[in-house]
Amino acid sequence: MPEGHTVHRIARQLGLDLVGHRLAVSSPQGRFAAGARRLDGQLLVASRAVGKQLFLEFESGDVLRVHLGLYGAWDFYGRLTPLTPGAVARGSMGAPRLRRAVRMGEDEREVGADAGIDHPFPPEPVGQVRVRLASAETVADLRGPSACEVLDPSQAALAVARLGPDPAADLAEWPGYAPLSNPSTNGQATDAALGSAPSPRSVMIDRLTSRSVAVGQLLMDQSVVAGIGNIYRAELLFRARLDPHTPGRRVPRETAGALWDDWAVLLAEGIRTGVIITRDLTPTEHTDALTDPTLRNWVYHRTGLPCLVSGTPVVVEEMANRNLYWCPTCQK
DNA sequence: TCATCATGCCGAT
DNA sequence: TCGGCCTGATGAT
Secondary structure, eight states: OOSHHHHHHHHHHHHHHTTTSBOEEEOTTSTTHHHHHHHTTOBEEEEEEETTEEEEEETTSOEEEEEOTTTOEEEEEEEOOOOOTTSOOSSOTTOOSEEEEEEESSSOEEOOTTTTTTSOSSOOOOSOEEEEEEOSSEEEEEESOSEEEEEOHHHHHHHHHTSOOOTTOOGGGSTTSOTTOOTTOOOSSOHHHHTOOOOHHHHHHHHHHSOOSBHHHHTTOTTTSSSOOHHHHHHHHHHTTOOTTSBGGGSOHHHHHHHHHHHHHHHHHHHHHSSOOOSOOOHHHHHHHHHOGGGSOSSTTOBTSBOTTTOOBBEEEEETTEEEEEOTTTOO
């Protein structure tokens, strides 16, 4: 299930295998029939992720905006370009081109490398497929999204502008969009002096430190910083040894900046591997963690277990309508 | 085999 | 604050 890293991986997969192709767009489920008609037959020109949202730009300027919500996912069939070495993959890497399906939207796994050989292409839709994007060789099926809509360019720009900065978004190449998320600059204090647009990092710091809401809530607020979900929230706070209840206003700017920097590192690593590993592990442990979720994190899903640093039992409480895991000894 | 829960978020109430 | 989305993993039965 999707925090920002997953959506970036999906954007990249679609970028590799469907961008530059003229697509057959359909809605086997029927709930997106009108939108599918509007996009059917168009060239897909760009695939971008901002936070947890996916923006697919077509030649007409129409943009398909997708949010996976809690259990949305993309299923890929047919020819797929391997994303990144080091990613979670069962079966051989760089194996045969033909794969029955690769699911993205949860911890990813590849269904047997040659499982598709006996199956027709394109395959029958499985379950409630809201949208199918199909080139001659690759099919991407979207199921269970919480948002799936066609926007015109100005509506899409508005949707992006409503989001906080994302360290992995490269909006510089997206003409007309908020100049918020150019990750190449990390502008410390020079923005004003240079008269340039504020850096994403400084935007995040400003938004996080200007409110009295608990930092544990602010990290989940997609207008403060985009892409962080419940796991990354808990783990970022632990890594910073920060009490989740600290009001944003009381978080020193240096601490807020360190949170941004750490998020950028964790996100990049999540995009690379496809899983959320937040502990500092040896290479061997890291390999084990790719297949064993219980090895990956400091506090997430570890209620009652001893904190790996202090030994204090990890506690869970509700914050921002979600379970928040933290160590009362380390984070104060 | 069944019930519950989950890495999210929106809109109705 | 609650239900919807309508999936898949997990743990209880």
